[in-house]
Amino acid sequence: MTPAPHPPWGWAAPGRVNLMGEHTDYNDGFVLPFAIGQRAKVAVSVRDDDLVRIHSRQTDETVETATSTSPGDVGGWAAYVAGVVWALREDGHRLPGVDLWVDSDVPIGAGLSSSAALSCSTALALDHVGEVGLDRAGVAEVARRAENDYVGAPTGVMDQLASVHGREGQALLIDTRSLEVQHQPAHFVEDGLVLLVIDTRASHSLADGDGYATRRRECERAAELLEVDALRDVTVPELARLPELADDGEVLHRRARHVVTENDRVLECAEQMRSRDWVAVADLFTTSHASMRDDFEISSDELDSACAAAESGGALGARMTGGGFGGSAIALVRREQLGTVRGCCLAAFAAEGWDEPRLFTVEPAAGAGPL
Ligand code: GLA
Numbered sequence: 001m002t003p004a005p006h007p008p009w010g011w012a013a014p015g016r017v018n019l020m021g022e023h024t025d026y027n028d029g030f031v032l033p034f035a036i037g038q039r040a041k042v043a044v045s046v047r048d049d050d051l052v053r054i055h056s057r058q059t060d061e062t063v064e065t066a067t068s069t070s071p072g073d074v075g076g077w078a079a080y081v082a083g084v085v086w087a088l089r090e091d092g093h094r095l096p097g098v099d100l101w102v103d104s105d106v107p108i109g110a111g112l113s114s115s116a117a118l119s120c121s122t123a124l125a126l127d128h129v130g131e132v133g134l135d136r137a138g139v140a141e142v143a144r145r146a147e148n149d150y151v152g153a154p155t156g157v158m159d160q161l162a163s164v165h166g167r168e169g170q171a172l173l174i175d176t177r178s179l180e181v182q183h184q185p186a187h188f189v190e191d192g193l194v195l196l197v198i199d200t201r202a203s204h205s206l207a208d209g210d211g212y213a214t215r216r217r218e219c220e221r222a223a224e225l226l227e228v229d230a231l232r233d234v235t236v237p238e239l240a241r242l243p244e245l246a247d248d249g250e251v252l253h254r255r256a257r258h259v260v261t262e263n264d265r266v267l268e269c270a271e272q273m274r275s276r277d278w279v280a281v282a283d284l285f286t287t288s289h290a291s292m293r294d295d296f297e298i299s300s301d302e303l304d305s306a307c308a309a310a311e312s313g314g315a316l317g318a319r320m321t322g323g324g325f326g327g328s329a330i331a332l333v334r335r336e337q338l339g340t341v342r343g344c345c346l347a348a349f350a351a352e353g354w355d356e357p358r359l360f361t362v363e364p365a366a367g368a369g370p371l
Contacts, residue, residue, distance in 0.1 A: 006043045006055070006101035010128070013120035013368035014039040015106035015113040016162035017197065017330055018321045019171060019186075019273075020284060021266040022292055025156025027219050027259050028177040028230035030266035033158055034186060034364035035166020040104035040117035041371065044125040047097035052085055054078045057103035067095050071150045077108075080115050083146025084122040088132060091142070095130040107358065109203030111320070111327025115151070116159035119143035120368045136164040137179060139368065154213050155323075166367030173270045177232060186364050187276055188332065196333050198310065198318075198345050199358035200302035202326040211325045215255065215298065221246070222256040231259045258296035262288060282317025282332040289319035289329075298324030305348050306331075306357060313337065313344030 014035040021031035047053075054063045056077060063078035067085060074082040081100060088095055100122065106114040123139045123146075126132070134142065140160035147153050147160075157176060165172055171186040188195060223231050225245040226238065239256050243249040265284050272280040289307050293299040299320055307318035310331035318331035333341050342359050349357050 006099070007045050009041040009043045009101075009103070009371050011044075011121045011124035011369070012039045012041045012371050013117045013124065013163045014166055014365055015117045016159055016166070017112060017195065017328075017362055018158065018162075019281075019330070020269040020288060021158070021262060022288070022320070022322070022324065023215055023219070023296060023298070024232075024259055024263050024266065025158040025174075025176040026154075026216055027223070027263075028232035029259065029263040031158045031162075031174050031176060032171055032266050032270055033162035033174070034171040034362075035162055035367050036106075036112065036362040037365040038104075038106040038112065038117075038362075039365075040102060040106060040114070040121045042121040042125040043101040044129055045099050046129050047099060049097045051097045052082065053099045054081045055099070055101045057101060067097055071152070077118070079151045080118045080146060081122045083150030084119050084126055084142060086150050087142045087145040088123075088126055088130060090145075093130050093132050095126060098126070098129060100125065107199055109327065110197075110199040110201075110358075111322025111324070112197070112199075113159035113163065113322070115147060115153075116143060116163045119146045120160055120163040122146075124368055124370070136367075137161075140164045154216050162367075164368045166365060168366050169364050171270075171273065171364060173266070177230070184270060184274060186273060188278060189363055191276055191278060192335050193278055193316075194333050194335055194338055194361045195363070196310065196315070196331045196338065196341060197321075197328050197358075197360050197362055198306040198331065199328045199360075200300070200306055200326060200349075201355045201357060202300055202302045211298065212323050215296065218252055218255045219259060222252040225249075225252070226256075231256055232263065234260060236260055254295040254297075258291045261291055278332060279316055282315070285317035285319040285330070285332060286311070292320055292324060296324075300324075300326055301352075302326070302349075302354060302357075303329050305352065306345060309344040309348035310341050313341035315341050 314337040315331035
């Protein structure tokens with residue numbers, strides 16, 4: 001099938017890095033991400049039938065389904081697009097058949113929310129042609145349902161909210177229980193620092209691997225045993241009962257301890273960012289990484305080495321970002337130290353015989369919108 005030439009790109013939505021708050025979003029907790037410059041773009045034209053044809057500029061593939069698509073019809077990257085069609089129809093919106101062209105420079109499988117970028121930009125395009133009238137929160141919600149219920153990845157809502165609410169120069173402190181989003185300046189660039197992404201290229205998938213889903217179930221069980229709605233509602237001392245409450249109570253205790261301490265670290269990190277105390281922020285990165293490595297067990301050898309190598313090269317602190325089990329780490333680095341930090345990361349990966357990591361810096365960028 002040869003795709004027809006596409007109209008100009010109409011909508012774009014960014015990926016994100018998360019500064020603090022991993023696996024807290026589905027526990028009703030806090031997160032502190034920012035949208036990055038890398039984004040997915042979508043162009044759309046209306047058809048006079050019910051077909052939905054999705055063309056990827058990256059893979060040069062065309063996938064065909066219909067506006068009546070249901071979960072299971074489409075897999076792979078195109079499911080994030082078809083899932084949005086499905087979610088909008090589920091909400092009772094009538095959509096015309098469409099040709100959609102998608103392109104993206106958000107690295108796939110790198111833990112930088114390439115999937116939320118794709119589904120949020122698609123939601124904007126379909127909102128326009130279907131005259132749906134979604135606000136930002138509505139775009140995030142439709143995109144999340146596409147991912148949860150059509151693709152089958154049981155994620156929280158951080159990535160979609162970061163993608164729609166991003167602002168240049170600002171991080172987002174999000175309460176995932178109330179969905180309140182507070183923008184706050186991220187002045188690290190003015191203060192002579194960069195945020196280095198170390199994409200380990202050891203790919204992760206939230207839909208296939210069951211590590212993410214297992215952690216989510218463990219958190220839900222811990223909350224149930226403690227008789228609270230979510231782990232957001234407990235403190236560290238209250239977790240001490242867990243080992244006696246179930247056979248695997250010791251594991252659940254460590255999982256819950258990560259979530260509860262990580263939630264505190266989000267608030268603390270937001271506070272330290274406001275006072276521009278970057279050493280304190282970076283120390284929190286390091287503590288957070290240890291918690292994800294030892295208590296939540298979602299790190300990997302590559303992520304651990306990336307963080308250790310960055311710190312040995314002079315980074316103030318480093319942590320994995322995103323869902324884990326592969327993907328990327330982030331390091332807070334004084335600009336003059338960047339060359340040394342990069343060199344240490346490359347050398348550490350070469351010494352292990354791993355693929356060369358992809359290294360690039362990111363700054364807070366604008367959220368989803370028309371192009
Ligand atoms: C993925 C999910 C998010 C969040 C993070 C971990 O990015 O999509 O909802 O749970 O992992 O913090």
